[in-house]
Amino acid sequence: MTPFTYFQPAGLEEAFSLVAEHGPGTRLMAGGQSLLLALKERLARPPTVVSLSRIPELSAISYAEDGSLEVGAATTYAQLQKAAFTGWHRHISAIAGNLADRSVRSMGTIGGGACQADPRYDVPTLLVASAARMVIGSIDGMRSIDAAAFFSPAGGTTLGPRDILCRIVFPPAGVFASFGFDKFRFRVFDAAVVNAALAVTTDEAGRITIARLVFGGIAACPSVAGAAGARLCGVQLNEFASLPVADIAAQASEEVLPIATATTRHRQFQSELIKTITTGLLTQAGAPGG
Amino acid sequence: MQTITIHVNGKKVRGTIDERMLLIEFIRDVANLTGTHAGCWEARCGACAVELDGNTVKSCNVLAVQADGCSVFTVESLSQQRLKPVEHVTTQSLAGVYTPLQAIGSSAADLHPLQKAFHTCHALQCGFCTPGMLMVLKGFLAENPSPTREEVRMAIAGNICRCTGYQHIVDAAMMAAETLRAAGP
Missing domain, CATH: 3.30.465.10 (Uridine Diphospho-n-acetylenolpyruvylglucosamine Reductase; domain 3)
Known part of the structure; x- marks a missing residue:
């Protein structure tokens, strides 16, 4: 670690002014579980660290x-x-x-x-x-x-x-008619190779209005499979069984990670994982109580 | 430099330290309690786990200044420490009394149920990971007094042991859970 000045403000206003005062090099620390690893490796060398844990x-x-x-x-x-x-x-x-x-x-x-x-x-x-x-x-x-x-x-x-x-x-607890999350990682404490979430809202008749299918681990920010999600709209939640689930999963995979760009073993693995995880999420969403 | 106070095992420890000092360094070098082991320094191995204000944390990934005013319990807090100085420690003298508890002037009656279970189940060989395993399992069993073997494995996922293959550690955790359930409310 390179030396830094440490501040532990007790209120939000104090934290705002500390950050404004000490300039862009300042790093904020909540729990520090990622920042400390970076500090130890000297990947981050902030002159000032402001802790947010006492606010x-x-x-x-x-x-x-x-x-x-x-x-x-x-x-x-x-x-x-x-x-x-x-x-x-x-x-x-x-x-x-x-x-x-x-x-x-x-x-x-x-x-x-x-x-x-x-x-x-x-x-x-x-x-x-x-x-x-x-x-x-x-x-x-x-x-x-x-x-x-x-x-x-x-x-x-x-x-x-x-x-x-x-x-x-x-959003409120009742907003989503169905919510699912799944991921694959090699060891339990590892970050995910691919993670995915499916959030579904329905109208009064029980038809799906929004189906947001999001994947992590693929691009630099979460990837939304908009077209694959749109295919679910208008369908009744309990009629999921009639949907071509594998086809939608394949479309989602192609949408967020086109197979033509998956040139490494790892990318190809991710592409397969997206299909598997999506199939699981869709099946789960269609199951009673999903 | 900052002056901080941390209650380590119920004792107030004050130190004037560099902001960069990690909690594990404070425990080992300022509070002089070397039971907590520093393994990887990158929050992987879990040997440095301690209890910080009721939560188990990896003390190599917490700054000592973050713990200012907090209370920390280390592995030494599990059982009464009655260390008497051992004179002339040689391999031979240790072999003569090769019951380690006797060697340090302690007795099995003093051990925490978890420590006793680790002893009985042979859940340690070199013992480097043990302080971390004990502290994590202590927190876990307080939260979940009747765990399954699978749950115990998930709980110690962040603690690495190169000797035992974990089997005996899980055995020990199950045994300790049983003892604690019987003793508890």
Whole structure:
């Protein structure tokens, strides 16, 4: 590690002004599980580190009036895993409880995973699939953007040097008629080779209105299979069995990772994995209670 | 440099340290508790696991300044430490009393159920990973008192053992779970 000055602000306003004052080299640290690895390797040499772990409003879980779930950016995976959620929010707990390992989950945070924006991580895929809103603050005020706009297509995030991700707002527990997440990794604590999420909303008649199928680990930011998802629209959830599931999965695979560009063994493996995982997710979504 | 206070095993430890000091360095070099082992320094092996404010963390991937004011429990907290100085330690003298507990002046009655189970099930050979395994399993069994073998394996996924092949560690965890269930409320 190269020497740095360490700040541990106790409030959000203080953090905003520290970041503004110390300039673009400043790194924010929530749990530090990714940043410390980079610091030790000297891959990051920030002159200033600002810790966000002692800011109470950043690690709170609450509900908005409309039932949206507001999760502070510095909420640890362990907290999310233990939270008593209902509806599709239970998948947030399940995802948070099934990444990295026990000891890392006690320190690692959902906002850290989002800002790290490693496409192999589960958090970016979850955020884009669930169309979460990212609440970003800076000394100039608060604003919120869509998760899809948060991740830059070139990799990384679209956060400015003075910005701090403060909250993640997930849609209400009843929004999705079906939500599924699956991934493949070699060892349980590894980042995923491919991860995928499928979020489905329906109208009053039970017909699918939006089916968002998102993959992580393929490109520098989460990849949305728009055309494959669109094929599900208009179908009744319980009529999934009549759909050409394998065909849709193959289309999704071709859409996010065209086989012509899959020139390495790893890419070809990913392409196959997309089909397998998508087939699983679609079958699950069609099953009763999916 | 910053001056911080960490409660290590219930004892207040103050140190004026560089911001770059990791929690494991604070535990080993400032609090002088060398039971916690530093294996990989990159949050892979889990030998450095300790309890930080009730959660198990890998102390090689936490800055000591992050833990300022917090309470840390290390493997030494599991059982009473009654280390008496051993005079003239030689291979022969150790071989003479080759019951390690006796060698350090402790007794089996002092051991935490997990430690006892590790001892009984032969869940350690070189013992390097053991402090981490014990701390992670302690947290895990408190949360899930009747785990399946599969759940135990998932819980220790972040702890690497090169000796045992994990089989005996899982055995020990199951045995300790049973003991703790019987003893618990």
